[in-house]
Amino acid sequence: MGDAPLPLTSSEVSRYSRQLLLPPPFGGPAALRRLLSSHLLVVGAGGLASPLLLYLAAAGVGAGEGSVTLVDGDRVDASNLHRQIAHTQAGADATPKQLKVDSAKERMRALNPAVRVATIAEDLTPGNAAGLVGNFLAGVPPEAACAVVDCSDNPRTRYLLSDITALPLPRPLPLVSAACVGTDSLVTVYNYRTPTHTGPCYRCVYPSPPPDNGCNSCSDAGVLGPVVGLAGTRQALETVKVLLGLDPAEHGVLSGTVAVFDACYGVGRDVRVRGEGGDYRKKTCQVCGENPTIRTPEESAAVCAGYVGPTPPDDGSASSAPPSGEEVTAAAAADMLGRAVLLDVREANQFEMFHVEGAINMPLSSLEAELDKGGELGAEGEAGKLVLVMCRRGVASGKAVQILRGRGWSNAWSVKGGMREWANSVGGVPWY
Numbered sequence: 001m002g003d004a005p006l007p008l009t010s011s012e013v014s015r016y017s018r019q020l021l022l023p024p025p026f027g028g029p030a031a032l033r034r035l036l037s038s039h040l041l042v043v044g045a046g047g048l049a050s051p052l053l054l055y056l057a058a059a060g061v062g063a064g065e066g067s068v069t070l071v072d073g074d075r076v077d078a079s080n081l082h083r084q085i086a087h088t089q090a091g092a093d094a095t096p097k098q099l100k101v102d103s104a105k106e107r108m109r110a111l112n113p114a115v116r117v118a119t120i121a122e123d124l125t126p127g128n129a130a131g132l133v134g135n136f137l138a139g140v141p142p143e144a145a146c147a148v149v150d151c152s153d154n155p156r157t158r159y160l161l162s163d164i165t166a167l168p169l170p171r172p173l174p175l176v177s178a179a180c181v182g183t184d185s186l187v188t189v190y191n192y193r194t195p196t197h198t199g200p201c202y203r204c205v206y207p208s209p210p211p212d213n214g215c216n217s218c219s220d221a222g223v224l225g226p227v228v229g230l231a232g233t234r235q236a237l238e239t240v241k242v243l244l245g246l247d248p249a250e251h252g253v254l255s256g257t258v259a260v261f262d263a264c265y266g267v268g269r270d271v272r273v274r275g276e277g278g279d280y281r282k283k284t285c286q287v288c289g290e291n292p293t294i295r296t297p298e299e300s301a302a303v304c305a306g307y308v309g310p311t312p313p314d315d316g317s318a319s320s321a322p323p324s325g326e327e328v329t330a331a332a333a334a335d336m337l338g339r340a341v342l343l344d345v346r347e348a349n350q351f352e353m354f355h356v357e358g359a360i361n362m363p364l365s366s367l368e369a370e371l372d373k374g375g376e377l378g379a380e381g382e383a384g385k386l387v388l389v390m391c392r393r394g395v396a397s398g399k400a401v402q403i404l405r406g407r408g409w410s411n412a413w414s415v416k417g418g419m420r421e422w423a424n425s426v427g428g429v430p431w432y
């Protein structure tokens, strides 16, 4: 903020007057000019991004010489609107459904027509992550501030973004991160550098995803809209601080600190990461430690390829579906219903929301314990009994079939694509 700022136009002074009137470091023309000139890469245009993009557009981020680049391959869907409030029912009703990046861009520019928005209608993957970040950085002038904001909902994207921004780059690139499950949220900043502060990367704090990390996405676990809204709004605030280059010790930038909020009890707490002399990196970190094992974007891509990525497309073609020798289509399963046992392995709360008439509920998480008890399925491997196993997307049911077949139910089959495919091709059940 040392350089003399370009003069503001009268419409800029008028639009941002309440922000300009604040004392430094947030107020004054130099801070505003810095935000107007900032370049931001936002990955994910869903629930976290909804308030974040609107607040940042309103605050002038990318509304001068700067820009905001949105990355998301998904489309607006009615089942997401309870938390993704930047999108509209019209976007979900359009044919084809509106891309989330286009919908978000429209709303941002409706709020502040000066904001410059670039859109990339792709999900971030191990194959394109380094290229996307590299292209973004190539467009940032040396004097402009820049940051990446992770508004995704899956472990693979979080690790990819953290690894790439922790590895040596032409310039430091801080990462503003958030995650929500159920009524809990986390917000923090990774890879943040100031003259007196060196922040941790994601792997310094969480070296690898928890086992079976697919169960932690809000797509499966459910989430309360305002909890996502609070986290996204906090992310917007941290993004402003990071773009202004503020110091964590002086202005509470969430670097070296994870802000945890438990909405169920209304309790927030800041968890501090251990650091020495302003350096919060962990010596044993695989990326930014003393003996790194992830040294290039390619090595990160190879490690992250095994993590759970974005929610599969709505056609039910889950990438981790079981081999076809263990699956039947929803249409075939519907024909077999009269002579089969239908086992629904979703959690009980989802079963209560809706289930196919006559189905037995044994959640995958307790399936083996239920089988040990002898439960409703009867004796193990009972002479050729036909068992159709159903879940929401056809992934958990595939795991359940492997368990059942391992215990002698050789005639157990997973319904391909689960409830979603059933809703599409058979009907009579809600798509959710």
Ligand SMILES: [Zn+2]
Pocket: 166, 200, 201, 202, 203, 204, 205, 281, 282, 285, 286, 287, 288, 289
């Ligand atoms: Zn690290």
